[in-house]
Amino acid sequence: VQLVETGGGLIQPGGSLRLSCAASGFTVSSTYMSWVRQAPGKGLEWVSVMYSGGNTYYADSVKGRFTISRDTSKNTVYLQMNSLRAEDTAVYYCASSSGWYPSLDFWGQGTLVTVSS
């Protein structure tokens, strides 16, 4: 099992960015896929999750601005981030469960998003 995040970078406040999480070794539509972020020097913050059935949930801090989605043909999960703020600056991790049980068993290496002018 491997998760590889891409798409991070420097973006101005108010801008948009799309993160990708390419999975191998399992099917993203068969399990729970989540995004977790970590601001510099801070703790972990859960951002969003997509269930195998397609239901999606978000932290209040990103609701209405971020959207999680998946492309089963590419076995990839995305995080579309709009209206970015300085406080969204963080390393964003993609994480997945290993099956029907929702604990986050596998993690990617993370991608850094910096929101600054």
Added chain:
Amino acid sequence: ESVLTQSPGTLSLSPGERATLSCRASQSVSRNYLAWYQQKPGQAPRLLIFGASSRATGIPDRFSGSGSGTDFTLTINRLEPEDFAVYYCQRYGSSPWTFGQGTKVEMK
């Protein structure tokens, strides 16, 4: 919304000692959907415990989890040098999948 409060913030111990970390939820955690993660500097978190007390694959048996409802504990018996890290608890399975603020286990 369920808040997870971890204590202490920092634990200063020597190799070979036992670490006891606490995670308290403001609301009962249903189905004991409570996990513990270890994170070392510059690395992604690693799942240690799921379901409050089940060890994840490959996790040494010196790590154990216990508790139910609102009070949970992670115990690390006989600390090894590689165990000095930050530990997070997390509730999952129903939104929001909240993390605690973390406990740093540092070498005395």
